[in-house]
Amino acid sequence: MQQDAIIIGGGFAGLSAAYILGRARRHVTIIDSGTPRNRFAAHSHGVLALDGKSGLEILADARRQLAAYPTVTFIEGEADSAEGVIDGFHVRVAGQDTMEARRLLLASGMEDRLPDIPGMKERWGRTVLHCPYCHGYEIGGGPLGVLATHPMSAHQAAVVADWGDVTLFTNAMPEPDEAARSLLERRNVNLQAGAVSAIESGADEMLSVHLATGRIFEVKALFVGPDLHIRGSIAKSLGCQLEETPAGKIIATDAVKATSVAGVYAAGDIARAFGNITLSSADGVMAGLGVHQSLMFAGAHP
Numbered sequence: 001m002q003q004d005a006i007i008i009g010g011g012f013a014g015l016s017a018a019y020i021l022g023r024a025r026r027h028v029t030i031i032d033s034g035t036p037r038n039r040f041a042a043h044s045h046g047v048l049a050l051d052g053k054s055g056l057e058i059l060a061d062a063r064r065q066l067a068a069y070p071t072v073t074f075i076e077g078e079a080d081s082a083e084g085v086i087d088g089f090h091v092r093v094a095g096q097d098t099m100e101a102r103r104l105l106l107a108s109g110m111e112d113r114l115p116d117i118p119g120m121k122e123r124w125g126r127t128v129l130h131c132p133y134c135h136g137y138e139i140g141g142g143p144l145g146v147l148a149t150h151p152m153s154a155h156q157a158a159v160v161a162d163w164g165d166v167t168l169f170t171n172a173m174p175e176p177d178e179a180a181r182s183l184l185e186r187r188n189v190n191l192q193a194g195a196v197s198a199i200e201s202g203a204d205e206m207l208s209v210h211l212a213t214g215r216i217f218e219v220k221a222l223f224v225g226p227d228l229h230i231r232g233s234i235a236k237s238l239g240c241q242l243e244e245t246p247a248g249k250i251i252a253t254d255a256v257k258a259t260s261v262a263g264v265y266a267a268g269d270i271a272r273a274f275g276n277i278t279l280s281s282a283d284g285v286m287a288g289l290g291v292h293q294s295l296m297f298a299g300a301h302p
């Protein structure tokens with residue numbers, strides 16, 4: 001049966017859109033491969049009334065609630081490809097029949113690519129962190145590190161300085177310019193030039209940041225801005241226009257989260273720079289409204 005909408009990605013954005021469409025009694029299928037971006041962190045913070053709950057638990061609760069809506073269907077798996085035009089999209093998931101829908105919502109999130117430094121990946125989401133607003137409070141002050149990965153890392157270090165005593169490791173990045181240096185000085189950030197060769201566990205739950213020179217710095221946590229990439233190739237193969245942002249390429253959308261391709265919407269981290277759970281959820285709600293109204297008033301939105 002043709003669905004009103006297929007949502008690719010059942011994370012915070014995708015499930016938020018599903019509430020809107022399910023409650024409008026629209027037939028909606030959510031395809032999800034079960035790997036939300038924050039799956040590495042044991043707790044999520046700064047989420048209204050859910051502070052400290054794990055992201056996976058929040059999503060499991062949402063899936064349970066959504067299962068009560070008779071027009072909402074879940075498919076566990078990875079959407080391999082999507083093609084077609086408005087009112088006739090086809091989505092393929094390995095091992096399943098091809099699914100058809102009038103609208104598509106891309107909510108498949110972003111992939112974090114970390115610098116290739118030994119010891120980094122296995123600590124991601126625990127002591128190697130991306131965002132002080134999400135996890136800075138729990139560290140409780142003390143020595144913190146920021147690993148430079150892009151031109152905005154000096155700004156990141158200046159912000160993280162509100163949560164502790166920061167050292168900015170320039171690693172492979174050029175030394176900050178005059179303006180950035182003066183900002184770092186005002187925020188009492190120490191600048192440490194030189195390649196970082198490894199991250200290891202130190203004594204008393206500290207993290208040892210090893211420089212290639214042999215020097216070792218002990219910090220309680222290391223913040224890093226990973227390289228962000230749109231997951232999969234579906235947005236590209238559909239021809240969705242992308243937008244360059246300081247946080248990497250995202251899918252360009254309008255005020256109701258419609259992409260440049262008629263009938264295709266995008267929400268969450270994939271369609272906004274600097275997202276979090278709340279912002280992605282809000283995006284999903286807006287996309288749900290956009291999809292629903294475009295089904296009602298065909299031609300009103302792209």
Ligand SMILES: Cc1cc2nc3c(=O)[nH]c(=O)nc-3n(C[C@H](O)[C@H](O)[C@H](O)COP(=O)(O)OP(=O)(O)OC[C@H]3O[C@@H](n4cnc5c(N)ncnc54)[C@H](O)[C@@H]3O)c2cc1C
Binds near residue numbers: 276277
């Ligand atoms: C380590 C870490 C900790 C974080 N902690 C916090 C926090 O404490 N508070 C906070 O507000 N934010 C936090 N964030 C940010 C938050 O995780 C993201 O902003 C949020 O997950 C984005 O929601 P989303 O729905 O856009 O994407 P995601 O949550 O990443 O969900 C995307 C979903 O799509 C699925 N998917 C991908 N491709 C396909 C496909 N082809 N077919 C089917 N399914 C697919 C994935 O499996 C996933 O379930 C954290 C991020 C990281 C990296």
